Amino acid sequence: FTKNHKSVPVADKGWKEGEPVPYAALVSTFEKIEQTTKRLEILELLTQFLLVVAKRDTATDAKDSVLLKVVYLCINRLCPDYMGIELGIGETLLIKAIAESTGRATTKIKEDLRKEGDLGKVAMMSRNNQPTMFKPKPLTVPSVFKDLSDIAKATGNNSQTRKVGIIKKLLAACQGNEAKFIVRSLEGKLRIGLADKTLVVALAHAIVLKGIGGKNLPHDVLATKLEQGAEIVKSVYSELPNYDLVVPALLKNGVDNLREVCKLTPGVPLKPMLAKPTKAIGEVLDRFEGKLFTCEYKYDGERAQVHMLEDGTIAVFSRNSENMSAKYPDLVEQIPKCVKEGVKSFVIDAEAVAFDLETKKLLPFQDLSRRKRKDVRTEDITVRVHLFAFDLLYLNGESLLTKELKERREILTTNFKPVESEFDFAKSSDGSTSEEIQAFLEESVKDGCEGLMVKMLTTADSTYEPSRRSMNWLKLKKDYLAGIGDSLDLVVVGAYHGKGKRTAVYGAFLLACYDPDSENFQTICKIGTGFSEEVLSEFYGILQPLETEAGARGDIEVGGAKPDVWFEPKVVWEVLTADLSLSPVYTAAHGLVDQRGISLRFPRFLKIRDDKSADEATTAEQVAEFYQRQVTAGGKKGGGGDDD
Ligand code: ATP
Numbered sequence: 323f324t325k326n327h328k329s330v331p332v333a334d335k336g337w338k339e340g341e342p343v344p345y346a347a348l349v350s351t352f353e354k355i356e357q358t359t360k361r362l363e364i365l366e367l368l369t370q371f372l373l374v375v376a377k378r379d380t381a382t383d384a385k386d387s388v389l390l391k392v393v394y395l396c397i398n399r400l401c402p403d404y405m406g407i408e409l410g411i412g413e414t415l416l417i418k419a420i421a422e423s424t425g426r427a428t429t430k431i432k433e434d435l436r437k438e439g440d441l442g443k444v445a446m447m448s449r450n451n452q453p454t455m456f457k458p459k460p461l462t463v464p465s466v467f468k469d470l471s472d473i474a475k476a477t478g479n480n481s482q483t484r485k486v487g488i489i490k491k492l493l494a495a496c497q498g499n500e501a502k503f504i505v506r507s508l509e510g511k512l513r514i515g516l517a518d519k520t521l522v523v524a525l526a527h528a529i530v531l532k533g534i535g536g537k538n539l540p541h542d543v544l545a546t547k548l549e550q551g552a553e554i555v556k557s558v559y560s561e562l563p564n565y566d567l568v569v570p571a572l573l574k575n576g577v578d579n580l581r582e583v584c585k586l587t588p589g590v591p592l593k594p595m596l597a598k599p600t601k602a603i604g605e606v607l608d609r610f611e612g613k614l615f616t617c618e619y620k621y622d623g624e625r626a627q628v629h630m631l632e633d634g635t636i637a638v639f640s641r642n643s644e645n646m647s648a649k650y651p652d653l654v655e656q657i658p659k660c661v662k663e664g665v666k667s668f669v670i671d672a673e674a675v676a677f678d679l680e681t682k683k684l685l686p687f688q689d690l691s692r693r694k695r696k697d698v699r700t701e702d703i704t705v706r707v708h709l710f711a712f713d714l715l716y717l718n719g720e721s722l723l724t725k726e727l728k729e730r731r732e733i734l735t736t737n738f739k740p741v742e743s744e745f746d747f748a749k750s751s752d753g754s755t756s757e758e759i760q761a762f763l764e765e766s767v768k769d770g771c772e773g774l775m776v777k778m779l780t781t782a783d784s785t786y787e788p789s790r791r792s793m794n795w796l797k798l799k800k801d802y803l804a805g806i807g808d809s810l811d812l813v814v815v816g817a818y819h820g821k822g823k824r825t826a827v828y829g830a831f832l833l834a835c836y837d838p839d840s841e842n843f844q845t846i847c848k849i850g851t852g853f854s855e856e857v858l859s860e861f862y863g864i865l866q867p868l869e870t871e872a873g874a875r876g877d878i879e880v881g882g883a884k885p886d887v888w889f890e891p892k893v894v895w896e897v898l899t900a901d902l903s904l905s906p907v908y909t910a911a912h913g914l915v916d917q918r919g920i921s922l923r924f925p926r927f928l929k930i931r932d933d934k935s936a937d938e939a940t941t942a943e944q945v946a947e948f949y950q951r952q953v954t955a956g957g958k959k960g961g962g963g964d965d966d
Contacts, residue, residue, distance in 0.1 A: 519838075
């Protein structure tokens with residue numbers, strides 16, 4: 323790749339200097355990416371394209387930058403996550419728009435969809451079989467971006483009709499394979515196997531190559547520059563996940579001083595640090611023995627990243643960077659009371675927990691999830707929230723991410739103060755023997771927590787690592803120690819009709835994990851026991867509208883599973899299992915430990931995780947890790963065996 327970086331990509335053909343980037347050029351890159359599964363090849367294809375775009379992008383303002391629009395279209399977003407403008411148009415509406423635009427009957431479209439499993443392909447075929455008198459004016463990246471934004475932003479009366487109107491206009495202008503990607507974008511997923519992290523690296527490489535210009539650098543020098551560039555952009559983006567800010571800065575100054583201009587900023591939520599699961603206290607000690615570490619209560623609530631801006635604005639963000647300020651008006655009001663004098667701006671990492679004001683006891687997560695999500699009025703709130711702060715990431719203009727946890731915690735406790743029933747610091751104990759950890763674990767459960775978080779306290783291993791699932795944070799969940807150490811969050815992709823009394827509802831469900839590299843869902847188990855009639859009918863109500871005409875969609879790796887109906891992969895369930903086994907039927911994590919997939923034995927439903935989206939489900943890699951740890955811990959005995 324480094325050798326041929328100066329070659330002109332095919333996507334450049336027919337694209338004249340000074341003209342807006344044709345959408346066809348982007349689509350031809352998507353098409354090539356779709357045809358390969360090799361990550362390096364995908365990276366090269368994307369880098370080449372971004373380089374050509376970056377070279378021609380002279381915008382001084384984010385809103386005019388075509389590179390920015392290309393970046394968003396590649397990850398199928400329109401703005402940073404926390405701004406909440408999303409694509410994800412339902413299948414029914416899309417079928418209607420395709421039918422009206424191409425003059426075909428919806429029944430025919432549904433029939434094709436059952437055969438193809440991909441509405442994008444069906445739209446393309448429908449469009450290409452349609453006789454057209456005049457060649458439409460070519461779509462451009464800015465025009466497509468604007469139309470998609472208008473569709474995503476349309477709300478209120480008539481919004482469905484307006485959406486269908488724009489989609490029809492877009493489809494009518496599509497040529498070649500453009501309709502395939504327009505429709506997939508509208509559905510919310512490109513399905514080309516382009517992982518977000520590949521885009522970050524490709525963007526970095528393109529900007530480095532742009533900076534080098536036509537200079538001939540020795541191969542190793544160039545390789546180092548590319549690698550360093552990627553590291554810088556990755557780390558900056560994890561602190562400031564906002565391409566509106568990062569892309570213009572890259573275009574203006576390149577990668578070298580990106581860290582100086584793009585930093586953690588209150589108001590822009592960073593991706594939270596995550597923990598690895600553990601099966602036993604012994605495992606914790608193996609990792610931390612001889613080092614300074616701390617155990618904290620693992621509260622059973624919802625993650626809340628609380629920001630205060632210089633102007634006093636308070637914003638609360640969820641685990642997946644959704645702005646939750648409207649869900650938690652009470653929290654927004656509570657926060658200023660816990661701030662000591664001199665604090666002007668901050669970012670706190672915390673858990674918001676449902677709280678019983680009378681008994682002064684913590685309530686489980688379910689109580690919190692019963693709160694309405696939107697437009698909550700303080701006077702209508704029945705479930706109070708108590709905030710437990712466990713980390714401080716930013717204070718008064720300074721990022722604290724690279725400081726040791728011990729120091730971050732000291733700064734937290736000196737600048738904030740507990741407020742009864744509203745705010746406190748996560749309860750912690752720095753004890754280090756197995757007995758002490760066991761005692762603290764028992765205590766945490768007695769107090770209504772899920773268990774403990776064990777964290778490195780000092781040294782470079784105790785810095786805050788945004789977006790990383792780190793070995794420096796371990797979770798020890800009391801209830802799950804007997805199983806594989808943690809629950810799994812799985813996507814419901816299919817269902818089996820009930821029998822006997824249950825024929826009107828689904829009787830069992832097909833679950834899947836997520837593979838972010840291929841963007842596919844991989845089947846992992848069938849779950850069907852232990853549901854009451856009432857629960858089954860509730861699930862039917864939630865899932866039936868998600869039944870899809872597509873059969874198994876193109877992004878579900880089915881294996882040998884044969885459910886009666888398939889769903890759009892949207893609903894996430896937390897599930898417990900006794901152990902995992904290799905399976906010839908299911909596809910989860912196939913190729914990672916074995917050619918066969920991995921499946922769950924005796925899965926048990928715990929709860930609906932409506933704070934997680936499908937692409938935040940347990941990953942194939944995590945499933946493989948669970949399996950491997952089980953094999954190492956118990957040999958073949960009691961798990962890790964074959965399911966054949
Ligand atoms: P994942 O590990 O995939 O994030 P999850 O969302 O199901 O899984 P858990 O497995 O429950 O989360 O563990 C991590 C979560 O625990 C954090 O995201 C946070 O919301 C919560 N938490 C509670 N107390 C603490 C604490 N003291 N330190 C860090 N996280 C805590």
